[in-house]
Amino acid sequence: xxxxxxxxxxxxxxxxxxxxxxxxxxxxxxxxxxxxxxxxxxxxxxxxxxxxxxxxxxxxxxxxxxxxxxxxxxxxxxxxxxxxxxxxxxxxxxxxxxxxxxxxxxxxxxxxxxxxxxxxxxxxxxxxxxxxxxxxxxxxxxxxxxxxxxxxxxxxxxxxxxxxxxxxxxxx
Numbered sequence: 001x002x003x004x005x006x007x008x009x010x011x012x013x014x015x016x017x018x019x020x021x022x023x024x025x026x027x028x029x030x031x032x033x034x035x036x037x038x039x040x041x042x043x044x045x046x047x048x049x050x051x052x053x054x055x056x057x058x059x060x061x062x063x064x065x066x067x068x069x070x071x072x073x074x075x076x077x078x079x080x081x082x083x084x085x086x087x088x089x090x091x092x093x094x095x096x097x098x099x100x101x102x103x104x105x106x107x108x109x110x111x112x113x114x115x116x117x118x119x120x121x122x123x124x125x126x127x128x129x130x131x132x133x134x135x136x137x138x139x140x141x142x143x144x145x146x147x148x149x150x151x152x153x154x155x156x157x158x159x160x161x162x163x164x165x166x167x168x169x170x171x172x
Contacts, residue, residue: 016039020039029070029074035048035049035071035074035075036049046074047125048125050123060120062121063120063121063123069156073158076113076130079132080135080162080164081108084165106166109165111161117155124148125148127151129145130144131143131145136164138164140162141160141161142160142162143158144157144158145157
């Protein structure tokens with residue numbers, strides 16, 4: 001029996017990008033903060049695109065601490081959601097439009113989130129990457145790092161625990 005031919009890479013990339021875009025565009029707060037995500041394979045990097053409205057202390061100037069915390073938490077939640085749905089996206093079981101319109105797609109809920117502010121966030125773009133320490137059916141633990149010009153010089157880091165969304169049960 002012959003194996004089915006794999007999909008062209010362009011089709012796979014398009015499906016991944018469309019799914020990520022739909023996931024991110026489904027949260028108005030992400031659009032308000034102007035956070036985007038750079039995807040390389042299954043790895044995501046959050047990008048907080050600089051805007052003057054993000055400044056908390058105009059005398060330094062420095063990014064607002066709440067913006068920094070929100071950026072780290074959004075990066076953790078989107079990364080967890082992405083990893084949770086990645087196999088379904090790859091197999092084509094989840095369509096990009098379904099992510100926006102299907103109400104059964106749920107985000108992980110934050111149990112606790114602790115931010116360490118290591119230095120002032122400068123008035124420029126910031127980047128963050130989340131690392132999933134553990135992701136089970138009900139609970140996940142995530143570590144997030146944020147930097148600006150040099151990945152080795154973090155300006156914030158965080159640890160969070162999340163309640164994973166439960167899959168809807170078939171009724172029948």
